[in-house]
Amino acid sequence: MIPCPEPGIYPDVPMATYLAWDAASNSQLTYILKSPAHFKAYQDTVDSFDTAAFQLGRASHTLLFEPDLFAKEFTPEPDITGPDFASYASPRSTKAYKEQVAILEAGGLTVLKSGDMQDANALKDAVLAHPKAGKVVQSTGQAELSIVWVDPETGVVCKGRFDWHTPTYAGGAVVDLKTTVDASPGAFERAVFKFGYHRKGAHYLRGARVLGIPTAHFVMIAAEKTPPYGVILYRLMDDAVRLGEVQLDFALARYAECQRTGEYPGYTTDVVDIGVPRWADAAVERDLEEQTI
Amino acid sequence: MSDSKGTSVAVFSSDKGFETGQRIAKALGKSDLVPAAYKGDKGLPNTLIALELASRIGASPLMVMQNLHIISGRPSWSSSFLIATVNASGKFSPLRFRYEGELGTEGYGCRAYATDADTGEECVGSLITMRMAKDEGWSTKSGSKWKTMPEQMLMYRAAAFWTRVYAPELSLGMHTVEEMMDISAGRASSATADLNAALEDEGILLAEVVDEETGEITEPDEPVEGNGELGL
Numbered sequence: 233m234i235p236c237p238e239p240g241i242y243p244d245v246p247m248a249t250y251l252a253w254d255a256a257s258n259s260q261l262t263y264i265l266k267s268p269a270h271f272k273a274y275q276d277t278v279d280s281f282d283t284a285a286f287q288l289g290r291a292s293h294t295l296l297f298e299p300d301l302f303a304k305e306f307t308p309e310p311d312i313t314g315p316d317f318a319s320y321a322s323p324r325s326t327k328a329y330k331e332q333v334a335i336l337e338a339g340g341l342t343v344l345k346s347g348d349m350q351d352a353n354a355l356k357d358a359v360l361a362h363p364k365a366g367k368v369v370q371s372t373g374q375a376e377l378s379i380v381w382v383d384p385e386t387g388v389v390c391k392g393r394f395d396w397h398t399p400t401y402a403g404g405a406v407v408d409l410k411t412t413v414d415a416s417p418g419a420f421e422r423a424v425f426k427f428g429y430h431r432k433g434a435h436y437l438r439g440a441r442v443l444g445i446p447t448a449h450f451v452m453i454a455a456e457k458t459p460p461y462g463v464i465l466y467r468l469m470d471d472a473v474r475l476g477e478v479q480l481d482f483a484l485a486r487y488a489e490c491q492r493t494g495e496y497p498g499y500t501t502d503v504v505d506i507g508v509p510r511w512a513d514a515a516v517e518r519d520l521e522e523q524t525i
Numbered sequence: 526m527s528d529s530k531g532t533s534v535a536v537f538s539s540d541k542g543f544e545t546g547q548r549i550a551k552a553l554g555k556s557d558l559v560p561a562a563y564k565g566d567k568g569l570p571n572t573l574i575a576l577e578l579a580s581r582i583g584a585s586p587l588m589v590m591q592n593l594h595i596i597s598g599r600p601s602w603s604s605s606f607l608i609a610t611v612n613a614s615g616k617f618s619p620l621r622f623r624y625e626g627e628l629g630t631e632g633y634g635c636r637a638y639a640t641d642a643d644t645g646e647e648c649v650g651s652l653i654t655m656r657m658a659k660d661e662g663w664s665t666k667s668g669s670k671w672k673t674m675p676e677q678m679l680m681y682r683a684a685a686f687w688t689r690v691y692a693p694e695l696s697l698g699m700h701t702v703e704e705m706m707d708i709s710a711g712r713a714s715s716a717t718a719d720l721n722a723a724l725e726d727e728g729i730l731l732a733e734v735v736d737e738e739t740g741e742i743t744e745p746d747e748p749v750e751g752n753g754e755l756g757l
Contacts, residue, residue, distance in 0.1 A: 364724040402716075402723040449720055467717045471595060478561045 233275070236389055241443060242378040247393075250378045255391035258432040261483040268490045269498035288457055289411040291344055291352040296359055296409060297375035297396055307341040308349050309333065351457050355411060358461035365453045365465045368407055373398035381442040385481065386488040392439045403448025406436050415454035415464045424452075424472065431483075433468040434476030536577045546576050553586065563590050574600075582610055582695050596705035604681035604701045607688055611695055616642055620687065622680050631656035635679035637687035650687030653679050663707040670703070678703065 236255040264271035294302045309324075310316070310332040317323035324330075324345075333343050344352065360366040377394045396407035412423060424430055433450035440447035450468040455461065490496050536546035550572035554565050563572045572586075575593060579586040592606035602610075612619040617639040626632035634654030640647055655675060658664040663678075664671030671678050685701045700708070 364721070367724055400723075402719040405720070449716065451720070467720055470716070474562075474595070481567070 236380055236391060239381045239389075239443065240379070241445065242380065243374055243376075245376075245378045247376070250391070250393050253378075253380070253391050255380060255389040256383075256484065256487050257391050257393075258428070258435040261435070261480060261487065262428045262431065264483050264486050264490070265479060267498050268486065268496035271487075271490070272496040287342055287344065288348050288352055289409075290342070291348065292355045292411050292455070292457075293395060293409055295352055295356040296369060305340075305342060306344055306349075307336050309343050309345050312346070351461075354459070354461050355455050355457055358463050359409070359453055359455050362453075362463040362465065365455075365463055368398060368401065368405065368451065368465070369396055369453070371398045371400045373400065373407075379439050379443055379445070381439045383438075383484050384442065386484045388484050388488050388491070390435070390439060390484075392436045394436065397445070397447070399446045401449075404440075404446035405449040405451045406433075406440065406447050407451045407453065408432070408436075409453045409455060411457045412454055413456065413458065415456045415462050417464070417466075420452075420454050420464070420466065423454075424468070428476075428479075430468060430472040430476040431479050432476070434473045434480050437473060438477070438480070534576050535580045536573050543573075546573050549576060549586070553590070558587065559590050562595070578697065581697060583614070584610060594702050596702055599700070599705060601700050601702045601705040602696065604684060604703055607696060607701055608684050611639070611684070611688055611692055614692065614695060616692065617648065618642065620684055622683060624679075625652060626654065631659065633675075633679075635676075635683045637680070637683040639687070639691070648687070648691045650683055650690065653682045653686060655679075658682075661707070666707075669707075 233254040234249070234252045236253040260271055260275060263274040291302075291306050294305060310329055312323040312329070316328060317326065320326050336343050359369065374397050375395065377397050378391065379394070380389065380391050382388070383390050394406045395409050398405055398407065408429070410420075410423070410429070412420065414420065414423075429452060437447060437450055439445075450473070452466045452468065453463065454466055455463045534546050534549060535542050537543065547569070550569045553559055553572050554563060554568050559568070559572075562568055563575065572590070575589045576586050578584075578593065579589040582589075588606065592603040594601050594603065608620050611617060620637050620639050623636045623638060625634050625636070632654060634652045634657070636652050637650040638647060655664065655671075658671045658675075658678070663669065663682075664675075681701065681703050685696075685704055688696045
């Protein structure tokens with residue numbers, strides 16, 4: 233971790249620098265809701281969370297919001313259909329392939345598999361072709377904007393990073409690109425809760441409010457990462473923001489307490505009741521009703 | 526200020542009521558039993574409103590807090606609480622329900638009814654049918670409880686309609702949670718509608734350039750790129 237700058241708006245901060253700032257991000261607060269020990273583990277190993285799914289998301293973000301940086305950060309994998317690898321059944325398992333990838337990665341590049349590269353480009357094109365999503369991301373605004381603020385209730389220093397901010401539409405909007413396997417309302421609603429997008433929206437809207445950044449909406453571009461690359465533009469409803477704020481307040485109070493005491497406890501050491509989720513009764517009943525003897 | 530039972534506070538009727546209400550709200554806000562929206566200093570304004578509502582309908586503040594939900598930004602009663610409030614009012618016999626039509630058909634429906642305690646008149650509510658649920662779009666949205674528990678929804682809706690015409694002083698003009706969920710489904714909130722309208726307005730797609738001398742509006746040839754303009 234590195235010291236966080238003073239509260240303010242910081243364009244053009246490299247992602248690695250932003251991640252290293254010692255301040256409460258939405259991701260960290262999400263972990264501290266689970267337990268302070270989980271938060272501490274995340275904080276200590278944040279760089280190792282770059283999974284393949286995350287890489288595709290990052291590539292899509294960069295193509296859409298910072299296309300000039302794409303070639304500096306990403307490169308296609310070695311040509312597995314070329315003469316070096318054509319004779320192998322599993323070219324990515326060969327020593328030669330791994331050596332070539334290692335050389336590219338040593339140069340600071342993220343190596344994207346050919347399928348991922350195609351998906352990232354197709355996803356970007358689908359967003360730009362969407363009549364409203366395309367309009368939002370091409371309006372006056374700023375990409376990858378980092379902000380730092382002090383939470384008025386707890387005094388905790390917080391940080392956030394907008395994929396895109398536009399002051400243009402109906403009071404201004406923070407725009408977040410979400411790559412997903414299913415952008416339909418039913419599925420994405422579950423993703424909002426599962427991944428805490430409602431909390432992220434509440435966190436970012438609060439930061440914008442404290443810093444006086446005109447922002448009336450937290451907007452998510454849900455973009456599917458497989459054909460037909462469906463795109464829907466969602467605005468996080470006020471009820472969901474309120475729910476996020478309730479969780480945020482709890483997380484910030486816990487964060488402040490951990491900072492004060494220097495202690496990061498894990499789960500309870502008591503024996504805890506466990507059952508099945510509330511929906512299980514109805515699910516079992518329905519399943520049995522549908523079966524004939 | 527207390528009612529005849531000496532339990533409720535009309536928060537907004539006097540300075541004294543407001544002061545008393547704040548003391549009660551602060552105490553309630555420290556309880557683990559009240560929902561999150563009423564906890565702590567942030568929940569104090571909500572608790573004051575809950576106290577006022579409790580006073581108006583003669584219910585316990587805790588009951589109001591546990592049964593008042595915010596759906597699409599508007600306060601809404603849980604249906605069971607609304608029925609309980611009618612039953613406890615003493616103005617009517619307990620609400621009962623009468624089914625009509627054939628189960629499984631669109632004509633299947635339910636009415637709520639009760640007897641006026643003063644006059645003995647039977648007060649019969651509107652017939653709510655599955656056809657109405659379909660035509661109004663209540664039963665057609667994804668995940669609708671009208672598909673999985675139609676009888677319960679018919680009773681809840683019949684009770685809500687009944688209360689609105691025979692005892693509006695108990696519902697205070699508010700809808701039930703189930704009604705608000707049906708109403709809000711498939712309809713964009715006003716803020717989302719504003720955003721949609723703004724995005725449909727071609728005039729602000731690109732940052733317009735206004736010639737200060739002529740007033741002529743021109744559009745740049747290419748979309749404006751990020752330049753740090755936050756409109757601050």
